[in-house]
Amino acid sequence: MTASQQSSTIYRWELPTWRTRLLERTGGPDGARFAGLFGFAEGDGSVRLAAALFPPEAEEPLILETVLPAAELSYESLSPSLPAGFWYERALHDLFGVEPTGHPRLDPLLLPLTDPAHAPLPGTARRPRPLTPDESAIPRAVTGHGVFTIPHGPVRSGVFESVEYLVETPGEDIPRIQIRVFHKHRGVSKSFEQRRPAEAVLVAEHVEGIASVAHALAFCHAVERLAGIDVPWPARLVRSLHAEFERVANHLDVMVKLTDAAGLAVATARFALHKERVLRLVGGLCGSRFGRGVVVPGGVQALPALGPYDLDQELARLHRGIGSDWRAAMNTPSFLDRLRTTGSLDPVLARAHGALGPVGKASGSAPDARFERPYDAYTSLGLGPLVEETTGDALARTHVRGREIEQSFHLLRQITEELRYADAAESMVTPVPGDLDGEVAGWAEAPQGEVLYLVRFQDGRVARCVPRSASFHNLVLLHEVFAGDILTDFPFIEASFGLSIAGVAL
Incomplete structure (x- = not known):
């Protein structure tokens, strides 16, 4: 039985033991990485809490569970001892009415609810009535002579998602920022309910549009692990192909x-052109600029519409153009000056939080599922060395992305070579049983x-x-990176995180 077929390890304890075990498991430099805290509404009104951890060298998550009885939906907050749980506990409060007593700041995060009885309880038939956001829900915390609050958003100039940043400042420095994402909340989690896997994967693709392929893969991996099925090798190649184009x-x-x-107008136009060319190429391969409709439970819809030779030629042209312009930008002193030391994330904090993706890799914390728990074609492809920096600023995050692009083209060339031997007549899908029953994790x-x-x-x-996106897990760290920075650094810090609000406000 392969790793992709094994069930996640689940431990269930009474509440006091659960809390103790969770903090023990995540404590110390060699502790497990905290990956999230989630709620499951039960039929009797109780709420089951599930904490997902990744112990060092683990190939699958460790799930620690406990049940809160309907009569007492509360527990001692984990956040004072486990700061990475800060937003997860706020989400539990919004969605399930669970009260983490002693939480540092239990403001509304996903939903502006003032009455826990109106919580939507994902996993049940309850549909809460729409409520008007409470504009006084987040109190002002920074006081002093000349301090004021700038409400930045939720509607901003340009094409930005709906998020409100409350910047508390005396004029230039940013001592504190608060984030409200509930303007974007879409009730995505409830949209999955009562759907069969072939339908639910279409919801997964729309959880976070800029990561459609990754979400579809994570959902399908969960289905395939529960069903105990293997995906055909050509389909695994196609999945990894679209995942790297998305990156x-x-x-x-x-x-x-x-x-x-x-203010680099030419560079902006050049990189926008390269992005558009990538999206058009993806559209030519599968019919969707975002790779939607490619990944299905058990495999993929079909091989790419473009043959390996033509695809290889397109990759070479893209690689040359992107590489040339990237080097030019990274040799522009005025650009580097705006990135260097801007929005620095302390490596110690990054590791303690389990920061993900380029945000974590730029601060010496480099979990990457393609390396740690490989799936699809990543089990055989040569990924190369892990991309990592240590300074944690916007420049380091940009360096990480530049090297990841190089790594992606390396992988894409390998995949294209492998696809030369794929048989179009071979099945691209392993059938999924129609009677799935149980719980499982996918990533x-x-x-x-x-x-x-x-x-x-x-x-x-x-x-x-x-669905837990990296955007949800990482965005809370935006609170931590403004020390020593000023208002004009804000767009660089926000952009360098590269996150999606849609992936936060689920």
């Missing part, structure tokens, strides 16, 4: 935003970092699906 497009988009913030590495799905199936349909 290149996302990193180019970050560069577009960074050069635009720096994939998005351009932003690890995507994690916890899914419960009953009678072949999704009873509860918890």
Whole structure:
């Protein structure tokens, strides 16, 4: 039995023991990486809490569970001892009415609810009535002479997602920033419910549009692990092909935003052109610029519409153009000056939080599911050395993305070579049984970092699906990186994180 067929290890304890074991497991430099805290509503009104951890060298997550009875939906907050749980506990409060007593700041995060009785309880039939956001929900914390709050968003100039940053400042320095994402909340988790896998993967593709392939992969990996099926090798190649194209497009988009913030009009146009060429190539391969419709439970829809030889020629042209312009930008002193020392994330904090993707890799914390828990074609492809920096600033995050693009082209060339031997007549899908029942985890590495799905199936349909994006896990760190920076650094810091608000406000 392969790693992709094994079930996640689940331990269930009474509440006091659960809390103790969780903090023990995540404590110390050699502790398990905290990957999230999630809720499951039970039929009797109780709420099951599930903490996902990745012990060092583990090939699958460790799930620690406990049950809160309906009469007492509360527990001692983990956040004072486990700061990485800060947003997860706020989300539990918003969605399930669970009260983490002693939480440092239990403001609304995903939903502006003032009455826990109106919580939507994902996994049940409850549909809460729409509520108007409470504009006084987040109190002002920084006081002093001349201190004021700048409400930046939720609607901003240009094409930006709906998020509100409350910047508390005396004029230039940024001592504190608060983030409100509930303007974007779409109830995605409930949209999965009662769907069969072939339908649910279409929801997964729309959880976070800029990481459509990664979310589809994470969901399908969960289905395939529960079903105990293997994906045909050509389909695994096609999956990895689209995942790497998605990575290149996302990193180019970050560069577009960074050069635009720096006023480099030519560089902005060039990187936007390269991104558009990547998206058009992806559209030519599968019919969707975002790679939607490619990944299905058990495999993929079909081989790429473009043959390996033509694809190889396109890759060579893209690689030359992107590489040339990237080097030019990274040799522009005025651009480097805006990135260097801007938005620095302390490596100690990054490791303690388990920071993901380029944000973590730029601060010496480099979890990457393609290396640690390989899937699809990554089990055989030569990935090369792990990309990592240590300074943790916007420049380091940009360096990480530049090297990841190089790595992606290296992988794409390998995949294209392998696809020369793929037989178009060979099946691209392994059938999935229609009677799936149980709980399972699935994962994939998005351009932003690890995507994690916890899914419960009953009678072949999704009873509860918890999609956790790297954007949700990482965005809370934005609070921590403004020390010593000023207002004009804000667009560089935000862009260098490269996250999606849609992936946060689920």
